[in-house]
Amino acid sequence: MRTKTLDIKKVEKVAFILKAIGNPLRLSIVDLLSIQDELSVKDISKTLNAEQSLVSHNLSGMKLKGILASRREGKHVYYKLKLREVLKVIQCMENCDLDAI
Amino acid sequence: MRTKTLDIKKVEKVAFILKAIGNPLRLSIVDLLSIQDELSVKDISKTLNAEQSLVSHNLSGMKLKGILASRREGKHVYYKLKLREVLKVIQCMENCDLDAI
DNA sequence: GGAATATATGTTCATATATTCATGTGTTAT
């Protein structure tokens, strides 16, 4: 049990992050990037079977929010996790028994 | 580093939870309830300085989603965490240095 | 029963989000 609440600033930031990855597609992307250090847009959209532009929109959104970083290499743009903390969230949730929901 | 992605079902569930608490007010509520086992609607709205109906809406929303549970005692309705896993998420995020964002 | 308190609910509004489509930009190879 905890003893102290999060301060307002922290609440805002945490909520911001949770909201940013609280979507099946985006969570899948982050999940993929927790295993594969870097992936191209095409890698991701192929793996997740999702439209290129949709994936791209979500990737740039998460990049804008500081969650991902990207670099171009030739024709490809590779994305990777920037905010490593999201990894912890996923790891945590992974171990949870969510069947009750 | 992780070695295996979440299956689709799990992704859906985790995203569902993250979205459900990925809001400053709702996160604050969950945060409060991580310290105080049970709190009435009024306790919460007073503490967070938020409108009664807004708090109530969010509480019943989270209850509907299986995150909170409630019981009535006289005029009061007490809410508590039902899905203990969200506690882990908060604990995890609490320890993160989010200043980079 | 009526007042007072605590909570819930319905409605409305503004705004945010998700998705799709068409098109634009950057890069490589010919």
Place this chain on the structure above:
DNA sequence: ATAACACATGAATATATGAACATATATTCC
């Protein structure tokens, strides 16, 4: 230069969300 590929972007649309307000319900006390 142009074709082909990878990616980004903007517009349009449907839908969801957050907040506020008024009102309804439940409970207690008189």
